[in-house]
Amino acid sequence: MEKSNKIQEIMNNAIEKIKNVIDTSTVVGEPIKTPSGYVIPLTKVSIGFVAGGGEYSADDKPIKTTGDYPFAGGTGAGVCVQPIAFLSVEDSKIGLIKVEGKTTLDKLVDIIPKVTESITDAIKEK
Numbered sequence: 001m002e003k004s005n006k007i008q009e010i011m012n013n014a015i016e017k018i019k020n021v022i023d024t025s026t027v028v029g030e031p032i033k034t035p036s037g038y039v040i041p042l043t044k045v046s047i048g049f050v051a052g053g054g055e056y057s058a059d060d061k062p063i064k065t066t067g068d069y070p071f072a073g074g075t076g077a078g079v080c081v082q083p084i085a086f087l088s089v090e091d092s093k094i095g096l097i098k099v100e101g102k103t104t105l106d107k108l109v110d111i112i113p114k115v116t117e118s119i120t121d122a123i124k125e126k
Helices: 002-022 105-126
Strands: 032-034 038-056 071-090 093-098
Touching: 002 032, 002 038, 002 071, 071 105, 093 105
Parallel strands: none
Antiparallel strands: 032 038, 038 071, 071 093
């Protein structure tokens, strides 16, 4: 196998593994049913990826049968999933609750009153 094919194989394998972890439901989450409608989480996904490799030999001599040096390679990836907003769908009203400028926990604590109020209003209507 050629050097470029070995690197390509490593990269394709890593990309397939990332595809198995990240899909469209990661960015636009599954709708959460509330008494008055739905809440849909929206997230930002960032991915970092690196791959490399080469032919190495401790004694600088190629393998006698193939004339190639032994191949070594590897990949690495990092994924960050960050909530950015919640889409609120109630009856004929659609709202966007942004999550910005704070830690994730702070942001969630800030939106709890809005979500609680929405749920309370829905229960009162019934």
